[in-house]
Amino acid sequence: MEVLLAVVITALLTTAIFRVTTAAFGTLSRAADLAVAQSQTVTLYQSLQQDFSAASDIYLFNATYPADPTQLCTTGTSAQWTATDTTFVRELLAMPISLVSFDPSQQVANAWIPPVKAFRGYEVRNVNGAMQLWQETCLLDANGAPLAPNRSIKLVDLGNSYDYTKGGVAYFTCKDDTATVLSCPAEASTTTVATYTLALPISMLLGKFSKTAIPVSTLTDIQTLMNIPLTRMVSN
Amino acid sequence: MFTWIQKVLRGSKSEQGSALAIVIIMVVFVGLWFGSVAVLTNSGQAILKNAVTNSNVNSSMITSMLDRTVQSLTPNQTVRYGSLAYPCDSLTLPSYTDPTTGDLITVQCSSAPFSGNTYGQSLSLVGTGDPAAASSVIGVDGGLAFVSNNGNTGGTTCTATASDTGRYVIFGGLFNASGMWQNTNCMTLEMNLSTSTLTSDSSNQLPSANQVASAQLTVPTTQTQPSATNWSTATAGTIAAGCPNTTAYTSPTGATSTVPAACTYDSTAATTTSSSSYTTTDVGAYQTAVENLLPSAGTGLATYSGEAATPGSLQACNITTTYAGIPAVVWTPGILNDALIADLNAMTSVQGCAKNKAPAAVIFSPGTYLFQPTNPVEWRIDGGSTVILGSPLYNPSTPAFSNIVGCDTTKSGGQFQFAGPIFMQMALGELYLCPDKITSGQPTVVIADHNIPNSTNTGTKVPAWNPNKVNNPTTGLPSSRTKNFLFVSQGNNNSNNCAICITSEGLVYSPGASFYINLTGTSRGTFGQGAVLKAATLNTNGSTKRTMTSKPPVTSTKGDRHVQLKFTNVTKKKTIGVVQLTIKDNFGQSYGNGFKIDTWAVK
Numbered sequence: 159m160e161v162l163l164a165v166v167i168t169a170l171l172t173t174a175i176f177r178v179t180t181a182a183f184g185t186l187s188r189a190a191d192l193a194v195a196q197s198q199t200v201t202l203y204q205s206l207q208q209d210f211s212a213a214s215d216i217y218l219f220n221a222t223y224p225a226d227p228t229q230l231c232t233t234g235t236s237a238q239w240t241a242t243d244t245t246f247v248r249e250l251l252a253m254p255i256s257l258v259s260f261d262p263s264q265q266v267a268n269a270w271i272p273p274v275k276a277f278r279g280y281e282v283r284n285v286n287g288a289m290q291l292w293q294e295t296c297l298l299d300a301n302g303a304p305l306a307p308n309r310s311i312k313l314v315d316l317g318n319s320y321d322y323t324k325g326g327v328a329y330f331t332c333k334d335d336t337a338t339v340l341s342c343p344a345e346a347s348t349t350t351v352a353t354y355t356l357a358l359p360i361s362m363l364l365g366k367f368s369k370t371a372i373p374v375s376t377l378t379d380i381q382t383l384m385n386i387p388l389t390r391m392v393s394n
Numbered sequence: 395m396f397t398w399i400q401k402v403l404r405g406s407k408s409e410q411g412s413a414l415a416i417v418i419i420m421v422v423f424v425g426l427w428f429g430s431v432a433v434l435t436n437s438g439q440a441i442l443k444n445a446v447t448n449s450n451v452n453s454s455m456i457t458s459m460l461d462r463t464v465q466s467l468t469p470n471q472t473v474r475y476g477s478l479a480y481p482c483d484s485l486t487l488p489s490y491t492d493p494t495t496g497d498l499i500t501v502q503c504s505s506a507p508f509s510g511n512t513y514g515q516s517l518s519l520v521g522t523g524d525p526a527a528a529s530s531v532i533g534v535d536g537g538l539a540f541v542s543n544n545g546n547t548g549g550t551t552c553t554a555t556a557s558d559t560g561r562y563v564i565f566g567g568l569f570n571a572s573g574m575w576q577n578t579n580c581m582t583l584e585m586n587l588s589t590s591t592l593t594s595d596s597s598n599q600l601p602s603a604n605q606v607a608s609a610q611l612t613v614p615t616t617q618t619q620p621s622a623t624n625w626s627t628a629t630a631g632t633i634a635a636g637c638p639n640t641t642a643y644t645s646p647t648g649a650t651s652t653v654p655a656a657c658t659y660d661s662t663a664a665t666t667t668s669s670s671s672y673t674t675t676d677v678g679a680y681q682t683a684v685e686n687l688l689p690s691a692g693t694g695l696a697t698y699s700g701e702a703a704t705p706g707s708l709q710a711c712n713i714t715t716t717y718a719g720i721p722a723v724v725w726t727p728g729i730l731n732d733a734l735i736a737d738l739n740a741m742t743s744v745q746g747c748a749k750n751k752a753p754a755a756v757i758f759s760p761g762t763y764l765f766q767p768t769n770p771v772e773w774r775i776d777g778g779s780t781v782i783l784g785s786p787l788y789n790p791s792t793p794a795f796s797n798i799v800g801c802d803t804t805k806s807g808g809q810f811q812f813a814g815p816i817f818m819q820m821a822l823g824e825l826y827l828c829p830d831k832i833t834s835g836q837p838t839v840v841i842a843d844h845n846i847p848n849s850t851n852t853g854t855k856v857p858a859w860n861p862n863k864v865n866n867p868t869t870g871l872p873s874s875r876t877k878n879f880l881f882v883s884q885g886n887n888n889s890n891n892c893a894i895c896i897t898s899e900g901l902v903y904s905p906g907a908s909f910y911i912n913l914t915g916t917s918r919g920t921f922g923q924g925a926v927l928k929a930a931t932l933n934t935n936g937s938t939k940r941t942m943t944s945k946p947p948v949t950s951t952k953g954d955r956h957v958q959l960k961f962t963n964v965t966k967k968k969t970i971g972v973v974q975l976t977i978k979d980n981f982g983q984s985y986g987n988g989f990k991i992d993t994w995a996v997k
Contacts, residue, residue, distance in 0.1 A: 207449060211994045258972050262997035266969040268483060268502040270958050273974060273993045301646050386450065391457075393990035 195364040195372040196379055198314040203356065203383045205293055205313060209278045210388040213253035216348045220325035221248070224345040229254075231279030231296035231304045242322055246284035250291075250326030252304075253278050256392060277304035280313075282320055288366055289316035317363035317371040331355040333387070349394045353387035452970045453996045455499060456961050459490050463501055463959060464977060464989050471985040476503060476957035476977065477510030478835040479686050487959075497965040506956035506974075507833040510981070511687070513680035514607040514952040516566035516944040517921070520677060520905045521928035522666045523572055524862065529626045532633065533931030534877050534908050535862070536572030541629050541912065542935035544581035552580035552640050552652040560934035561642060565589075565945035566924070567607035569677060571614060571664045575638045577631040580652040582934055584642040585609035591648050595897040596922030596945065597787070597803050606946045609643060611655055614663035628874035628931065667905070679953060679981035681926065684903055685846045687836060690855045691764035691811060696728035698737070706733030708740045718786070718793035721754045727761025727808065735767050735816070742781060742823065743774040755795060758783045760806035760830065766814045766857065770867040776821035776883075783808050783838060784828030801828040803899055811840045812879070812907075813857035817866040820894050821883045829900025829923075838898045841879055843906030843928075861907045878931065879907030882919070893917045904928060921945070953981035956992070971996035 210216065217229045223239040224230065234247025241247075256273040260266045279294040291314040296304035325344070332342040332351040340351060348354075358380065363371035374380060466487050467475040475482040482503035490499040521536030533539025544560055546552055561584040568585075587609050613636060627633060637657035644650045662676045672678040695705075699715040700723065702708040717724050723741055730738065739745075741756050756779055763783075765773070775781055780798050784807030788797040801807060807828025827838035840846075843860035847853065865876040875881050882894060894917040902925040912933035913919055921944040955977040963970050974993040979985055 204449070208995075208997075211453065211996065256974075256993040258974065258993045258995040260969055260972055260995065262968060262970065264968055265962055266960060266972070268504050268960055270504045270506050271972060271974075299646070389453075391453065391991055391994035391996075393992070 191365040192372055192376070194315070194366075196377055199358075199364065199374075199377060199380045200383065202291065202313045203380075203386075206280075206356065206388055207386075209253060209255060209293075210354060211391040212257065213255045213278070213390050214392045214394050216251060216253045216351070216354065216390065217346070218251045218326040218330060218342050218344055218348065219249055220327050220344045221323055222325075226345065228303055229277070229345075231277035231294050231307060232281050233283070233292075233294065233307055233310065234281060241284075244284045244286060246320070246322075247281055248325065249279050249281040249294075250329060251280050275302070279307070280326070282316065284320070287318060289318065289320040290314065291316055315364060315366040317365060319363065321359075328359075329357055331357045353389050355387050356384045358384065449996060451494075452961075455490065455492060456971050456973060456996060459488075459499070459501065459961070460959075460973070460975075460989075460991075463487055463503075464975065467503065467955075467957065467977065468979065468985070471982045474510055474955060474977075474979065474982055476505040476955040477683070478508065479511075479683070481505065482957060489964075495965075497963050499970070500962050500964050502960045502962070504958045504960070506951070506958070508835050509951055509957065510953060510955040510977075510979075511680075511683050511835045512946070512951045512953070513569070513677055513926075514567065514946070515569040515612065516564045516607065516924040516946040517930075518569040518571075518677060518680075518924075518926045519929055520569075520571045520664060520667055520681070520926060521908065522664065522668075523574075523624065525666070525668060529624060530572075531874075531877075532572075532574045532576045532625050532627050533910075533929050534628065534874075536929050537570055537574030537576070537625070538568075538578055538583075538929070539576035539627060539629075539931040540578060540582040540631070541931065541933035542582075543577040543579060543631055544935055546577075546579040546581040546640075547632060552642070562932050562934055563943045564609070565606065565943065567610050567612060569612045569660075569663065571667070571677065572625075572929075573613040573636050574625050575634040576627050578634060578638040578641070578655075579632075580640040580642040582932075583638075584644060584650075585611075586644040587646045588644045588648040589646075591644055591650075595800060595892075595895060595918055595920045596899055596943075597800060610658055611637060611641070612658045612660050612663065613637065614665055615659045615661045616665055674983060676953065676980065676983075679983050681905055683953070683981050684835070684837065684901070684926070685842070685856075686849075687834075688811075688840060688846060688855055689762045689809065689830075689836070690848065691727065691729055691762040694728045696730050696734055696763055697726050698734075699724045702737060704733075705731075706736045708737040717755060717757055720793055720795050723754060723756050725756070725758045725763070727759070727763055729764045729766055732767045732769055732771065735765060735771055735773060739771075739774060742777060742779040744777040744822070745774075754779060755786065755798060756781045757786065758808060758810075760784060761808045762811065763808065764811045764813060764856070765816050767816050768814065770815040770817075770864050772817040772819055772866055772868045774819045774821070774868075775823035775825060776819065778822050780824040780826070782826045782828075783810060784826070786826075798824070798826075800897060801826040801899060803828055803832050806830055807838065807900070809836060809838060809840060811856045813841075813859045815864045816859070817861065817868070817879055817881065819868065819871075819881045819883065820896060822893060824892055824895040825897070826895075827898040827900065827902075832899060834900075836900060837903035838900040839902045839904060841904040841907040859906060875910050877908070878910040879904065880909040880911070882909075882911040882913065882917075895919070898922055898925075901925065902927070919943075951976075953983070954978050961996075969997075 223236040229252050230249055231252045232249040238245050238247040255276055255278045257276055258271050258273050275298050277296040281292050283290050290312055293311045293313050294307040295309040296307050299305055327342045327344045330342050332340045333353045334340055335352045358374045362374045365372040474480055475485050487501040523530035524535045563584045563586045565586055638655045640652055641655045643653045664672055664675045664677050673682050782801050784801040785805040786798045787800040787802040789799045790797055829836045829838050840856055841859055843858055845854045845858045846856040848855040861879045862877050896919045899922040901923045902921050904927050908929040909927055910931045924944050924946045958974045961971040972995045975989045976992055977989045978987045
C-alpha cells in the first residue's frame, strides 16, 4: 500500500512538474518573443529618429511602384514591389541623408568630419515566408542619385503576413507647422511637412518565435514612442 | 517485483523526499529563469527608451544653443570665425548647463577645408578690357582665346568625341568677366565632371562632382564692353560675345557629348575691375578674401646654396651642391632682386648652366619669395631644369633627378609673388608649385595689378605688377605675346616624361596678368586648385589630350562658411552631437543672413 501511494504521489508530482514546465516554456517563449518585439520596435524608432533628423527630405511610398523610381534605395525591383510570394520586397520610405559618424561613448576629437551623402531606405521583405523590415543605405553616384544598397540591417520581424495593400504612407501621420494633420504625400517631396508620427496599426503583428504573433497593441512602450514626433533637422 | 521496489524505497533514508527536492529545485530554476529574462528585458527596454528620450533631450538642448553659438562665430561683418582668415578651432564658445541634470555642455568648432574662401569656379578670368585703349585684346586684356579653332568654325554642330585631342579641360565652372571668347568651341574647351576620364598631374584628390560648381560658363549680366567691336584678337578666329556656341561636356559617368554652351548670366558678377564697387561683387569679395591671407616676403634677400660670391655673377654654372643626393640648388625665402634673378636665369635657362652642364633641380625651400626687379627681365626655364616650390616627390621613390614627378604635398611649400617688370617663359623644363599647406587656400603664384596692403593698412604686402605697362624684353618673341606674363611655348615629343610640365597644387592667383600657354607633344599643365587669371590664351592644337586641366578645391563654398559644432557633455565625458552648418554670409557681404543645417548627428 505504501509503495502504491508512493507511485501515485510520484505520478502526480511528475504530471504537475511536466505541466508547469510545459507552461513555463510556452510562457517563456511568448515572453521572449514579446521582449524581442519590444526591443526591435524601440530600435526601429531610434533608427527612424536619427535618420529623420539627418534627412533633408522624406519620400513615402504607397502600395504601387513609384512612377519616378529615382528616389528609391531598395534591394527590390518593380516586380518584387507588387509580388505576394517570397520574392516580395517593398520600400516604405526613403530619404536623402548626410551621415557623420562618431562614437557617442567617448569624447570625439575636434576635427572636421567629412560628411557622406547617401540615401536611407526602409523596406519590407518576405524572407522564406517571414516578413521583415530592413534598413538600407545607398551611396550616391556622381550625379547624386542613389546606387544599389551597400549596407542592409534587419530591424523588425513582422510575423508571417503583411497587408499587401499598405505602403509607407499608411504608417505615418504628417503635420505642418501649425500642427494641422496633413495627408502624407506619396512618392513626392515632403518638405512642407514639419513633423512625422509613426502610426503602426495596432492590429499589426510582430515577432517570429511564438505561434501566436505579438500584436502592436500589447506593446505599451511602442504606444508611448509613437507619440513622439519625428522631425527633420537638416535644412532643405 | 514489489519486494524489489520496497527494498529500493526503504533502502536509504537519504533518498526520502527526493521527489519533493526535485520539484523545489525545478520551481526555483524556472523562477530564476523567468526572473532573469524579465529583468534583462526590462533593463534592455529601459536602456533603449532612455536612449530615445536622451536623444530628444539632447536635440532640444543643441537646438537652443545654435543661435547664440553662430552669433559668437560672427562678432561682426569682418571677423568671420570658421573661415581661412579666422580659424575657429581654438575659439571658446558659450557653454550651457542643463537645468534638469546640471550637466555642463560645451561646444567646439572646426571648419571644412577652404571654408568661406572659395568663389566656386575652377577658372576665373577677371580682366574686363583695357579702359585706356581703343580696343582690347581677347586673351590678354580679358576673356579666353584659343589660338586655333581645331577645325570648328564656330557653328552649333560639332563632331567632338571623347578620343579627340587637344581640348582644355575644366573640372567645374568657368567665370569670364569680359564675356569675350575666341575660337572657343566643343573642339577646344571641355567641361568635364568625370574623375575617371580626367588626366591630371596634380596629386590633389578630385572632389565629387556634386561638391563643385556645375559645369557651366558664367558671365556678368552687364559687361563693360559687350560689343565684339571693342575687342580684337591676336590671331585669326571666331569671336563670341557673351556666350560661345558650343562646348564639349563629359558627364560624371564619363559620357562625352557636345552641348550648347551653358551660360549663366550673373547679376552679382563683376562689370569692371576698376570700379569702386568691384569689391562688393562676389568675385571681388573673393579676391579680397584671398589677398587678406597673403603672407609677406619680408625685407631680406633670398639666398641659394653655393651662391656666387657676388650675386648676379653666377656664370660658371658651378652647381656642386646637392639635395637628397641629387645635383640641386636650394633657395631660401626672401626677395629676388635683379642680381638674384640673373643668377636664377643662369641656373634654369638654356643660355646659362644648362648649355654645357646636365640640368639640375632648382628647389625653393618652403616660404615666400618676392620677385622684385627694377629692370624688365624674363625668367626662362628652357634648359631642362626642374623647378620646385616645396619638396620634390620621387617616383620611383629613390631620389634621382629623373624620378622627380612633382612636389611632395605632405610637406610645406610656399608662394611666388611677382612684383616688378618680370615675365616668365617655359620652353623646356618642369615647374611644380606647392602651397604652404594643401588646405590653407594660399596661392602658389601672386600677380596683382594693384598694391596689396598689409594687415594694418600701413604698408604694402605685395606691390603691384601690370605687364600691360611694359613689354617683355626678350627678343624674338611674337609681338602679340609681349604683354602676357607667362609664355609657355611649344613642347616637343622628346624623351622627357614632360617636355614642359607646369603644375600648381595650390591656387594660381594672377588677376593682374594674363597667361599664354601652348602645350603640345608630351607637355602638360594642371592648376590643381584652379586659377584666377586676368585672361588666358591657349593653344591646344596638337597631339595633347586633355592635358591642361583646371580643377577646384575640395569644397566650393562660394564665400559661405562651413563649420562643424561638436557638443560635449563634460559631466558625463562623452560627445552628444555633431552638427555641421553653412553660415550664409558670402565673404561677409551678407552679414546676418542666417545659417542652414547640413548635417545633424545627435545621439
